[in-house]
Amino acid sequence: MTFACGCRLMEVHDAVQGAMVPLALLYPAVGTEALTHFGPYGLEVARDAAPVAGTWPLVVLSHGNSGTPWAYRQLARHLALAGFVVALPSHTGNTRLDNSLAGTAANLANRPRHISLCIGAALADGVVGAHIAPGGVALIGHSIGAYTALAVAGGQPWTGPRENKGAPPSPVPVRPDARVRALVLLNPATFWFPEGALSQVRVPILIRTGEKDDITPVSHAHHIINGVPDAALVEHVDVPGGGHFAFMSKFPPEMTRPNFKPSQDPPGFDREAVQPALFADVTVFLRRTLSAV
Numbered sequence: 545m546t547f548a549c550g551c552r553l554m555e556v557h558d559a560v561q562g563a564m565v566p567l568a569l570l571y572p573a574v575g576t577e578a579l580t581h582f583g584p585y586g587l588e589v590a591r592d593a594a595p596v597a598g599t600w601p602l603v604v605l606s607h608g609n610s611g612t613p614w615a616y617r618q619l620a621r622h623l624a625l626a627g628f629v630v631a632l633p634s635h636t637g638n639t640r641l642d643n644s645l646a647g648t649a650a651n652l653a654n655r656p657r658h659i660s661l662c663i664g665a666a667l668a669d670g671v672v673g674a675h676i677a678p679g680g681v682a683l684i685g686h687s688i689g690a691y692t693a694l695a696v697a698g699g700q701p702w703t704g705p706r707e708n709k710g711a712p713p714s715p716v717p718v719r720p721d722a723r724v725r726a727l728v729l730l731n732p733a734t735f736w737f738p739e740g741a742l743s744q745v746r747v748p749i750l751i752r753t754g755e756k757d758d759i760t761p762v763s764h765a766h767h768i769i770n771g772v773p774d775a776a777l778v779e780h781v782d783v784p785g786g787g788h789f790a791f792m793s794k795f796p797p798e799m800t801r802p803n804f805k806p807s808q809d810p811p812g813f814d815r816e817a818v819q820p821a822l823f824a825d826v827t828v829f830l831r832r833t834l835s836a837v
Contacts, residue, residue, distance in 0.1 A: 547572040547573060547574075547596055547624070547625050547627070548572075548573045548574065548575045548576065548577050548589075548590040548593060549570055549571075549572075549573065549577060549587075549588065549589045549590060549621050549624045549625055550569075550570065550571045550572065550573025550575060550589065550590050550591075550592075550593040550594075550595060550624070550672075551568060551569070551570055551571075551580070551587075551589035551590065551591050551592070551593075552568070552569045552571075552591075552592055552669065552671060552672060553566070553567075553568050554566075554567050554568075554569075554665065554669070555567065556633070556658075556661050556662055556665045557661075558636070558654070558657065558658060558661055560653075560654075560657060561636065561637070561650075561654050561657075563636045563637070564636065565633050565634065565635070565636050565658050565661065565662065566633070566634040566636070567631060567632065567633050567634075567662050567665060567666075568582070568613065568631075568632040569629060569630070569631055569632070569666055569669065569672050570589065570620050570621060570623075570624040570629070570630040570632065571595055571596075571600065571624055571628075571629040571630070571672050571675065572595060572596040572600055572624060572625070572627055572628075572629075573590050573593035573594060573595055573596060573624075574593060574594050574595075574596055575590030575593025575594065576590055576593075577589055577590045578590070578591075582612075582614045582617075583612065583614065583640075583641075584796050584798065584799060585612070585614035585615070585617055585793075585796065586796070587614070587617045587621060588621070589621075592671070594671075595671065595672055595675040596675075597675075598675065599674075599675050599676060599677035599678075600627050600628055600629050600675055600676065600677055601627075601628050601629070601676075601677045601679070601680075601681075601682065601830065601834040601835075602628070602629045602631065602663065602666055602667075602676045602677070602681045602682070603623055603628045603629070603630050603631070603681070603682045603683070603684060603830060604630075604631040604632075604633070604659055604662060604663060604666075604681060604682070604683050604684070605619075605620060605630060605631070605632055605633075605683075605684040605685070605689070606633070606635070606655065606659060606683065606684070606685040606686070606688075606689030606690075606692040606693055607634070607635065607639075607686060607689050608686045608687035608688055608689050609638060609643075609646055609687060609688045610638065610639065610640055610643040610646060611638075611639065611640060611686075611689075611806075612634060612639060612640050612641075613632035613633065613634060614632070614793075615792045615793060615795075615806070616632075616684075616686065616791075616792060616793060617793050618793040618794075618819065618823075619684075619791075619793070619819070619822070619823060619826070620632055622823045622827070623823075623826070623827065623830070626827050628830065629666065629672055629675065629676050631662050631663070631665075631666045633658050633659065633662045635651075635654065635655050635658055635692075636654070636658070637650070637651055637654060638651050638654075638655065638688075647706045647707060648707055649703045649707040649708070649714070649716065652691075652695075652701055652703065652707065652716045652718075652736060653716050653717050653718060655688070655689075655691070655692040655695070656692055656695040656696045656718045656719070656721075657718070657719070658692075659683065659692060659693075659696045659721070660696065660719070660721045663681055663721065663723055677834075679725070679834065679835060680723055680724065680725030680726070680834060681721075681723045681724050681725065681834075682724070682725060682726040682727070682728065682830050682833065682834055683696060683697065683724055683726075683727050683728070684727075684728040684729075684730070684826070685727070685728070685729055685730070685732070686730040686731060686791060686792070687730070687731055687732070687733045687759070687760060687788065688733050689730075690727075690729035690730065690731070690732030690733060690734075691732070691733050691734065691735075691736055691737075693724075693727045693728075693729060694727070694729070694732070694734070694737065694742065694745060694768070695716070695718045696718070696720065696721045696724055697720065697721075697724045697727055697745050697747055698720040698742075698744035698745045698746065698747075699718075699737055699741055699742050699744070699745050700715060700716075700718070700737075700741045700744070701715070701716040701718060701736035701737055701741065702714065702715055702716060702736055702737075702738055702741065703715075703716060703736070704735055704736060713738075716736065720744065724747060725747055725748075725833060725834060726747050726748045726749070726750075726829070726830065726833035726834060727745075727747055727748070727749045727750070728749075728750045728751075728752075728826055728829065728830070729749060729750070729751045729752075729765075729768070730751075730752050730753075730791040731752070731753055731754055731757050731759070731760050731764075731788050731790070731791065732751060732753075732760060732764050732765060732768060733759075733760045733764060734760075734764045734767045734768060734771075737767070737771065739771070740771075741771065742768060742771035742772050743771070743772075743773060744773075745771075745772045745773075746772070746773055746774065746777075747777065747833075748777045748778075748779075748829070748833045749768065749772070749777060749778045749779070750778075750779045750780075750825065750826065750829045751765045751768065751769075751778060751779065751780040751781075752780075752781055752783060752791060752822060752825075753765045753780070753781075753782045753783065753786070754782070754783050754785075754786025754787045754788060754790040754791075755782050755783060755784050755785055755786055756785060756786060756787050756810040756813070757786065757787055757788040757790075758787070758788065759788040760788060762782050765780050765782070779829070781825075783818060783822075785810055785812060785813040786809075786810070786813055786815075786818065787808075787809055787810045787813065789805070789806045789807075789808070789809070789815075790809060790813065790815050790818065791815070791819070791822060792806060792815070793819075794815060794816055795807040
């Protein structure tokens with residue numbers, strides 16, 4: 545059966561932060577797609593279209609620092625067309641439009657809470673909620689988004705020098721979410737997880753890193769592999785030639801310039817050429833771990 549990529553936009557209230565968290569849901573739909581712009585990012589979607597009959601596993605994607613979920617729009621659309629509901633929160637205070645909380649302890653606490661709130665909002669949505677399959681949720685995270693996923697899955701982060709401004713490290717108040725059953729981590733940032741901090745992360749993990757990542761090098765992946773209780777649950781590939789932004793969608797031409805680092809790749813690397821394999825690997829992993837059909 546051929547699906548359209550449905551899209552619903554909403555906001556989720558975070559009472560602790562006292563803020564609204566923008567949330568988009570992409571899902572298998574019956575409808576006609578049209579090119580729609582989310583800021584500068586265009587994507588073919590069917591706005592507010594009826595979901596395809598049946599139930600579909602839920603995947604939540606956590607963007608990177610000063611980012612936007614629409615920077616991963618092709619991966620999200622691919623998964624929606626493959627039979628997943630994809631939740632795309634914008635982490636208020638750590639986005640491209642408002643990065644006022646970057647480098648703060650509050651941001652480290654807010655991000656994991658946003659994920660759990662958005663899982664609840666997706667399940668409660670009057671249009672899509674009834675079409676979300678029981679049996680667990682998967683998280684995809686890039687960079688600090690991978691930090692976010694690990695914290696939701698049972699990791700206990702601690703603040704570092706940047707957040708504490710010279711004060712001793714302190715535990716970040718996070719609450720694990722038992723609904724999370726699998727993680728996909730792209731160039732993960734693990735600065736906030738000291739030795740022993742990942743001992744309660746017990747779900748399957750797929751990790752993809754870029755060989756030439758100069759922000760979160762492959763040692764961050766090794767820290768996860770060595771830190772979780774069962775390294776056999778981790779699948780890791782270091783992609784030759786890839787940089788920190790290798791797994792993000794190609795940026796629009798007006799945003800592609802040398803002084804905008806996320807739009808740039810190491811010489812000789814083509815992110816569009818490697819992403820079909822990434823999308824296929826992620827799809828197979830999620831279908832296996834969430835028992836998707």
